[in-house]
Amino acid sequence: MGKKYLKENSMDIYKKRTKPQLEYRDEALKREMMVLVAQLNGLDYVPKVKGIARDSKSLYLELEFVGGETIMEVMNRERVFGLGTLEFWETLAERLGAVHDCGVVHHDVSSSNIMVRGVIYENDPVILDFGFSNVFSLMRPGYTVGNPCFIPPEQAQAFPFPFDINDPRSDIYSLGALMYYCLSGNYVFTIPKKLKLDKSKKGQFLAEMHVRAKPEPLHLRKKGVPLSLSGVVMKCLKKNPDDRFESAQDLAFALREVRKSL
Numbered sequence: 001m002g003k004k005y006l007k008e009n010s011m012d013i014y015k016k017r018t019k020p021q022l023e024y025r026d027e028a029l030k031r032e033m034m035v036l037v038a039q040l041n042g043l044d045y046v047p048k049v050k051g052i053a054r055d056s057k058s059l060y061l062e063l064e065f066v067g068g069e070t071i072m073e074v075m076n077r078e079r080v081f082g083l084g085t086l087e088f089w090e091t092l093a094e095r096l097g098a099v100h101d102c103g104v105v106h107h108d109v110s111s112s113n114i115m116v117r118g119v120i121y122e123n124d125p126v127i128l129d130f131g132f133s134n135v136f137s138l139m140r141p142g143y144t145v146g147n148p149c150f151i152p153p154e155q156a157q158a159f160p161f162p163f164d165i166n167d168p169r170s171d172i173y174s175l176g177a178l179m180y181y182c183l184s185g186n187y188v189f190t191i192p193k194k195l196k197l198d199k200s201k202k203g204q205f206l207a208e209m210h211v212r213a214k215p216e217p218l219h220l221r222k223k224g225v226p227l228s229l230s231g232v233v234m235k236c237l238k239k240n241p242d243d244r245f246e247s248a249q250d251l252a253f254a255l256r257e258v259r260k261s262l
């Protein structure tokens, strides 16, 4: 958990604050509260909302504190997730499927928005950060929403192309990109070292790659990844949503088949 938050959080409340530099943050935070309370309240793998308040610093949500680490924190330490984590991914796909069944598409499935409650082998992923779910209003020309390392092509090119904000297959792409990253230790796409880009251009460059570039198959990127698992992850990463798994539950099923065959 981010050190900067620790001092203002007691053991059971996490204060999620708006980031003042982003003009839409209040809107996103209120939207997140509504989604968590009205649509996802019955799911015990998304944080419960305890309240919303404003102090001299900013608007903040009081969320149930999740004890554990984000995938990003685990990756910073471990560098790669082994094949023993397949059940974790299967559970995450099932849980994402249940979120979709509640009418919510996340649109920012990423290494910092999934937490590992307890330890990875307890298979208890928690899904955070619903500020961008089903919100076309926050997407504007020249402004994309979502982490560019995991962004689905249709979301990266939301303008001027038509883009269905309620299509769960966008999240399946991001989950595929996240699995690719964790299972290989490499992002699907990276910026060539010799290309000197400033920070704002980097995101745009990566997003463009998700739209146009061909990803290297996972089993070629990482030795020891079985072809069957590589096939499942690469199917999530198809440019056209019609070529991906139809639902996150179908993805969970495919991951289970792989796990049982190993």
Ligand SMILES: Nc1ncnc2c1ncn2[C@@H]1O[C@H](COP(=O)(O)OP(=O)(O)O)[C@@H](O)[C@H]1O
Pocket (backbone or CB within 6 Å): 001, 002, 005, 014, 016, 047, 063, 064, 065, 066, 067, 070, 112, 113, 128, 129, 130, 131
């Ligand atoms: N309920 C929670 N319990 C514990 N840590 C949390 C909780 N919600 C968020 N965090 C931590 O704060 C970080 C940022 O929260 P997040 O909801 O992703 O907001 P944003 O990315 O919009 O700032 C997360 O990556 C995680 O480390």
Ligand SMILES: [Mg+2]
Pocket (backbone or CB within 6 Å): 112, 113, 129
């Ligand atoms: Mg986040």
